[in-house]
Amino acid sequence: MSDVERLESRLGGEREGSTSTVKRVALAAFVGSTVEWYDFFLYGTAAALVFGDLFFPDANPTVGTLAAFATFGVGFLFRPLGGAFFGHFGDRVGRKAMLVITLLLMGSATVAIGLLPTYKDVGLLAPILLVLLRAIQGFSVGGEWAGGSLMTIEYAPPERRGFYGAWPQVGPSAGSLLATGAFAAFNTLPEDQFNAWGWRVPFLLSAVVVIVGLIIRMRLAESPVFKEAKKHDVPTEKPFITAFRDHKRPIFLIMGMRLAINTTFYVATVFALSYGDDQLGIPKGQLLAGVLITSALGFVTKPIYGHISDSIGRRPIYGLGSLTGALFAFPFFLMLESKAFVLILLGMFLVINISHDLNDAIESSFFCESFDTEVRYTGAAMGHQLGGAITGFTPLIAGALSAAAGDAWWPVAAYMVVACLISAACVYASRETLARKLLPTPDRSESRTGEPMRAREVVAS
Numbered sequence: 001m002s003d004v005e006r007l008e009s010r011l012g013g014e015r016e017g018s019t020s021t022v023k024r025v026a027l028a029a030f031v032g033s034t035v036e037w038y039d040f041f042l043y044g045t046a047a048a049l050v051f052g053d054l055f056f057p058d059a060n061p062t063v064g065t066l067a068a069f070a071t072f073g074v075g076f077l078f079r080p081l082g083g084a085f086f087g088h089f090g091d092r093v094g095r096k097a098m099l100v101i102t103l104l105l106m107g108s109a110t111v112a113i114g115l116l117p118t119y120k121d122v123g124l125l126a127p128i129l130l131v132l133l134r135a136i137q138g139f140s141v142g143g144e145w146a147g148g149s150l151m152t153i154e155y156a157p158p159e160r161r162g163f164y165g166a167w168p169q170v171g172p173s174a175g176s177l178l179a180t181g182a183f184a185a186f187n188t189l190p191e192d193q194f195n196a197w198g199w200r201v202p203f204l205l206s207a208v209v210v211i212v213g214l215i216i217r218m219r220l221a222e223s224p225v226f227k228e229a230k231k232h233d234v235p236t237e238k239p240f241i242t243a244f245r246d247h248k249r250p251i252f253l254i255m256g257m258r259l260a261i262n263t264t265f266y267v268a269t270v271f272a273l274s275y276g277d278d279q280l281g282i283p284k285g286q287l288l289a290g291v292l293i294t295s296a297l298g299f300v301t302k303p304i305y306g307h308i309s310d311s312i313g314r315r316p317i318y319g320l321g322s323l324t325g326a327l328f329a330f331p332f333f334l335m336l337e338s339k340a341f342v343l344i345l346l347g348m349f350l351v352i353n354i355s356h357d358l359n360d361a362i363e364s365s366f367f368c369e370s371f372d373t374e375v376r377y378t379g380a381a382m383g384h385q386l387g388g389a390i391t392g393f394t395p396l397i398a399g400a401l402s403a404a405a406g407d408a409w410w411p412v413a414a415y416m417v418v419a420c421l422i423s424a425a426c427v428y429a430s431r432e433t434l435a436r437k438l439l440p441t442p443d444r445s446e447s448r449t450g451e452p453m454r455a456r457e458v459v460a461s
Contacts (some may be wrong), residue, residue, distance in 0.1 A: 029148035031213050035213040039074065042179040043053060059097075073393035078142065084142075084378070094223070106140040106210075114204040136159035145168070150376055158437065161369070169362075170302050174299070187284055240382075253429055253430045254384060254387060255390065262392070263420065269354050271399065273291070278343075315430060318362055326420035328355055330413045333413050357421075402449045
């Protein structure tokens with residue numbers, strides 16, 4: 001029996017002996033991801049509905065909304081920095097510690113946003129503080145996604161990595177559901193009360209869910225794959241340099257694949273909330289209800305898509321999501337323009353629960369399987385977050401395109417099509433990862449020279 005088979009047998013036995021452990025890890029990743037993305041989406045919803053008036057009151061409504069969307073995008077600029085920082089320590093020290101730190105950072109920044117003075121209170125200092133806290137949010141999210149995904153994927157049975165890997169991806173749906181629900185509840189207040197204090201409560205409530213997430217994550221054990229790697233001195237001293245030296249191709253392909261996910265989601269939610277309210281006169285309640293329903297459906301669609309990917313592979317699922325995103329772009333806006341709630345909901349379902357969720361469901365498995373153990377955290381985080389940085393200004397770009405065309409929606413739809421087709425091309429250029437083993441394999445030729453042994457990932461034939 002080879003070394004790989006022995007390792008696979010031993011760790012496989014540990015997994016089989018405690019299926020509940022895998023489920024507990026998946027739950028921890030899901031809850032933590034929910035907390036992180038509740039905080040992140042809360043900001044996006046507030047940027048679309050209230051931040052323009054409270055933090056940029058001297059601008060006309062369109063400019064104020066664009067300024068609020070710009071602060072939304074700032075978080076994405078700091079995500080690659082978070083990915084590099086937490087990726088370094090995640091590959092050197094371990095996955096678990098990074099999950100706790102990112103959760104604390106994100107929760108603290110979100111609660112602080114709920115306590116911020118507005119422009120009327122302190123003038124220019126208000127938007128400056130808002131941007132600073134948004135940067136901290138982005139920095140922490142940059143390390144959160146990879147850590148939660150890796151823990152789940154490295155614990156999961158090889159034949160079910162797609163299914164279990166979908167659960168961290170359900171976290172964003174749950175976070176969006178909670179964030180939108182919180183705003184929908186307080187949006188029923190009179191406008192003056194909502195602007196005075198109602199918008200703050202959802203941010204302050206973040207403290208509760210952060211505590212729950214911390215309790216769950218503190219009880220987790222370190223990833224068995226990472227522990228095995230430590231036994232063989234696999235962790236490299238410079239994960240960032242090693243990742244970009246030896247794994248440039250998957251990093252840049254993942255960057256391109258991320259275009260479809262963020263573009264479809266943020267156009268269908270953040271931009272659509274603002275455009276539907278300001279330009280089409282659709283009641284905010286209807287738009288928020290559409291986001292709520294599609295977010296809830298993500299609990300069903302993503303695990304199903306992840307399960308299917310365990311049978312047919314990651315590439316077909318991801319490619320289909322990107323292509324349907326391009327296909328549904330123009331129909332989505334036609335349905336939005338109808339102002340009929342049933343058609344608005346159908347449009348959101350097509351863009352979010354089909355095109356977006358097909359991609360999002362298998363991000364954890366597809367992206368994490370693309371890297372060796374020694375750089376898996378860094379490589380997955382950098383590809384994911386660099387792609388996020390490119391598309392983080394989607395609401396701002398969409399708003400600017402619409403304004404330049406006289407508040408028309410067709411340039412935004414065209415933007416969606418281009419982004420999704422780029423992602424589809426990157427999927428086509430990528431390699432299937434379904435059969436890849438994640439266990440570190442000692443390189444004996446290196447160990448005989450006295451150098452530290454590296455992880456050499458292998459693909460099952």
